[in-house]
Amino acid sequence: MLVRLVQSTVEDSSFGSASNDTFDVVVQPIANVEIVGSCELQMRVATSDNSPPIRFLTLAKNAGTARIRVFVFRGGEAVAQLTVAAQVTNDGPTSSTRTQVALQAQTEREFGHGNDLTMLVLEQKTPPSYTIFLNAADASHKVNFMKFGPIPVEQNPQQLFDDFFADFEALADASTGTYSHIELHLAQRGSWLLETVFPRDLRELVWTLRTRIKTVLIQSDEPYIPWELCKLQGLEDGTIVEGPFFCEAFQLTRWMPGVPRRSVLTLDCMAVVAPVDSGLRATEEETEFLRSQNGTQRRVEGLNADYARIIRAFANAQYDGFHFAGHGAFGGSAGRSEIELDAGLCLRSTDISGSARNLGKRKPLIFLNSCQSGRAGLSLTNVGGWSAQFLRAGAGAFVGTYWSVFDDGAALFSRTFYQGLFDGLSISESTQLARAAVKATGDPSYLAYTVFAEPGATVDVINDRDAGLSNDESN
Structure with missing residues (x-):
């Protein structure tokens, strides 16, 4: 799959000239296809039709419709998304599919408050896994669209989190008017959740950022993980130190990509x-x-x-x-x-x-x-x-x-x-x-x-x- 960004002939004053900007392009297999090699590449806007595109190597699994979702980010902020569908036959590739979409200008009016940290979580069905991309608005944090994963999913997430929440329901039903035992269980489950869904290097990074950022936006297309309940932790003088829950440490909200x-x-x-x-x-x-x-x-x-x-x-x-x-x-x-x-x-x-x-x-x-x-x-x-x-x-x-x-x-x-x-x-x-x-x-x-x-x-x-x-x- 080839991806090219071309400067429009119609100047958009709110978006400005993008010819010198670097964009991150992320592809996500949706159905009947897998990505061979990297799913994330950087590119600049093409200055002419002869400018080379970036190339993602895709492998279809079976005959039928293959679908891939493409995200484009500028400075960690999503500016475009599209889904590309192509027909796959046993006789070889069909005619190529060409799809284009306009970049969405993120004006100060629309996103004037800014987000200190943006976390994008993309799920892959085969093999079951998810990848996390992290971007900080402040360049001094040196978190520029960092990639973590793919992180394998070893069991049915729906059943796992059904059981996860069933534990909380049982604790609430058994409450006699005191809540301390419930919060203790929540703290332990929150620590387990962090250790399970955040790879070690990401846990360490978030711990170092906990006093330097305020707002966090999590964009996730997986429906299961309660990211708010991850309980931060770090290592100090060889001892594990627990911090607040993710939703306490930061002004945190979520959204759906696209x-x-x-x-x-x-x-x-x-x-x-x-x-x-x-x-x-x-x-x-x-x-x-x-x-x-x-x-x-x-x-x-x-x-x-x-x-x-x-x-x-x-x-x-x-x-x-x-x-x-x-x-x-x-x-x-x-x-x-x-x-x-x-x-x-x-x-x-x-x-x-x-x-x-x-x-x-x-x-x-x-x-x-x-x-x-x-x-x-x-x-x-x-x-x-x-x-x-x-x-x-x-x-x-x-x-x-x-x-x-x-x-x-x-x-x-x-x-x-x-x-x-x-x-x-x-x-x-x-x-x-x-x-x-x-x-x-x-x-x-x-x-x-x-x-x-x-x-x-x-x-x-x-x-x-x-x-x-x-x-x-x-x-």
């Missing part, structure tokens, strides 16, 4: 959904805080936990914020992730399809404050679960939980998170504040949350009153 990120969110018209029969004592306090924000700057409306009303609200793109407080479950597979509604009904992640995907027109913040709403896995053809479904539909941010959280901690996390956003903090700062507030109570639920967003994304008040619901649609 999905456009949003640096500005709007919470001008929010929906709050809370089933009447959830039995969760703190839910009323949680939803009342949000409803108290209804006023001149934003509109906050209660939306009945009715399946048809919710689907209609998605289809009509009526909200730029959607908050659910109630029960949820992973269901054993990504396609069965669900939240409980009234009348014994439920909403599943697979319901974010068809016209319901219109919700993305307003780039909403989605917060599912329910158990296991942040879990993901493989659906029939790709990554599934709430986060993947909402982000692919166009959501600007998603917040969910890995396991069942305690009622009071969930309400406190929600209030602190939103208050931070309303006060002008970024989403990663608000998340870190919320974690700290819940941790101060002794509740380990602060570790359960996962946030998909641009770390520096903030809330901008639009005050578009005409975009809200008519009276007969609310309540």
